[in-house]
Amino acid sequence: MDFLISDKIKTIVDMINEFVEKELIPLEPEFLVKDFKDLLPVLKEKQDIVKKMELWAPNFPTECGGMGLSLLGTISPGSLCILVPGARCREC
Numbered sequence: 001m002d003f004l005i006s007d008k009i010k011t012i013v014d015m016i017n018e019f020v021e022k023e024l025i026p027l028e029p030e031f032l033v034k035d036f037k038d039l040l041p042v043l044k045e046k047q048d049i050v051k052k053m054e055l056w057a058p059n060f061p062t063e064c065g066g067m068g069l070s071l072l073g074t075i076s077p078g079s080l081c082i083l084v085p086g087a088r089c090r091e092c
Helices: 007-033 036-052 071-075
Strands: none
Touching: 007 036
């Protein structure tokens, strides 16, 4: 089995890193002073951006709105691509 990180995964990791740095890290101070429920609209907006970037749900099949990456593909980016134990695609 080939455990080298492909160029595709490297590109995905770069995109995720850029998104986190530009869009999420600046939100950290708000999480310290606001109620979580007050931040839900902002989080929804960020989720929508990730979906438009086609980085949503790396472990879900494309027909369910995910990226369709293999297990190796979803864990290659390390903690950047979070897999939720027991998560199920609602459409499939």
